[in-house]
Amino acid sequence: MDRSGLAAKPHDGLRSPFLPSLTISPNRMYATLVAAEGHVPLVLTPHQNRKLLPFHYLKVTDKGVRIGNRTYNSQDLQEYKNRHTGIPGQGRRWQIRYSPYAPRFVWLWDHNKDDWVETEFIHQRLIGDDWTEWTWEQATLNVLEDGGHKEDQRRIAREVSKLRERARRGPDPDTPRAPQLFTGPTLDLEVPVADPYEGIPDPDPATVVRAPALTMAAEHILHAPRPAPRARRHGHGEGLRAGRCRPARGHRRQPCPGTYPGVQDGRTEPARRRSRCIRHHAPARPRPLSRRAGESGDEEDDGGES
Structure with missing residues (x-):
C-alpha cells in the first residue's frame, strides 16, 4: 500500500515516446502499458482477499468486539485489548473486517506484523x-x-x-395448504409470427457492391436547393413589366415564378429584379410603326430599324 502518494505523482524518469515533454506518474504509466500490452490476472490469496471485505474501526475490550448485535472474542484477540495502534488519529481502534456472506469469523488487521487475527462468533x-x-x-x-x-x-x-x-428439510407434507382457486385450463394465446427473413441467405461480403459516387458536391448534401415552383397559367400579353405577368381579368397581379438570369447556387433572385423572364415568357416583339401616307415600304423598314 502506497501511503506516501508516490505512485500518483509525476516522475521525471517516466515519459511516453509519443509525448516526450509530458511527465507521467507510475499509476498512469502502468495503466498505459496495460492498455497497450494487456495483463494476466493472478489469483488472489486468502490473505489478499480479506482486504476486499467491508470493515469497521473498533476498540477491543474484555468482551471482544461487536459488529451489529453480534459479539466476537478469542484469546488471540485479547492481546490487542486497550492497545494503541500507533497510527495518528486512529487511537485504539483496530481495523476489523467481516464477510456478510459468512459472518462466522472476523479478522483484525495487524499492520505491524502484516498479518490477520481470526476470531469466531461466541x-x-x-x-x-x-x-x-x-x-x-x-x-x-x-x-x-x-x-x-x-x-x-x-x-x-x-x-x-x-x-x-x-x-x-423443506416444506412439511403434513401441513395443510390453502386450496388454490380454479382458473380454468391454460390457453395458448401466442400467435406464431412468420420470420420475414426466413429463406434469405446471409450476405457474402465479397459480393457486396460499393455505393455509387455522389451526384452533387459533398457540401450540398445537407443543404440541397429547393426545386423551383411550377409556373401557374394565367393571362399573358405584350408590353409586360419586367419580372411580372399580366393577370387575367378579375385576378390580382402576381410575381412571375420563373427563373431569372443570375442564378447562383440553385437559388433564384427576387422578382423585383428588373430583367425579363427567360423561362416563363418569350421575348416581346417590337411594335410595328404606323404607316404614314406617302411613305414606301422601304422607308418603313428603314424607320423600323432606326
Whole structure:
C-alpha cells in the first residue's frame, strides 16, 4: 500500500515516446502499458482477499468486539485489548473486517506484523454450521415478534439453527395448504409470427457492391436547393413589366415564378429584379410603326430599324 502518494505523482524518469515533454506518474504509466500490452490476472490469496471485505474501526475490550448485535472474542484477540495502534488519529481502534456472506469469523488487521487475527462468533456452537447476514436478520425479526430482545444473542443463534434446519428439510407434507382457486385450463394465446427473413441467405461480403459516387458536391448534401415552383397559367400579353405577368381579368397581379438570369447556387433572385423572364415568357416583339401616307415600304423598314 502506497501511503506516501508516490505512485500518483509525476516522475521525471517516466515519459511516453509519443509525448516526450509530458511527465507521467507510475499509476498512469502502468495503466498505459496495460492498455497497450494487456495483463494476466493472478489469483488472489486468502490473505489478499480479506482486504476486499467491508470493515469497521473498533476498540477491543474484555468482551471482544461487536459488529451489529453480534459479539466476537478469542484469546488471540485479547492481546490487542486497550492497545494503541500507533497510527495518528486512529487511537485504539483496530481495523476489523467481516464477510456478510459468512459472518462466522472476523479478522483484525495487524499492520505491524502484516498479518490477520481470526476470531469466531461466541455462540457459533449453537448454530453448528455456516450462515449468512440475511439469516441472522430473519432470526432477529422472529425473536422480536415473539417478544424477545435483539441483544439476546443466544436466543437468536438458536433461531438461526432452526431456520437452517427447516430449510434443510423443506416444506412439511403434513401441513395443510390453502386450496388454490380454479382458473380454468391454460390457453395458448401466442400467435406464431412468420420470420420475414426466413429463406434469405446471409450476405457474402465479397459480393457486396460499393455505393455509387455522389451526384452533387459533398457540401450540398445537407443543404440541397429547393426545386423551383411550377409556373401557374394565367393571362399573358405584350408590353409586360419586367419580372411580372399580366393577370387575367378579375385576378390580382402576381410575381412571375420563373427563373431569372443570375442564378447562383440553385437559388433564384427576387422578382423585383428588373430583367425579363427567360423561362416563363418569350421575348416581346417590337411594335410595328404606323404607316404614314406617302411613305414606301422601304422607308418603313428603314424607320423600323432606326
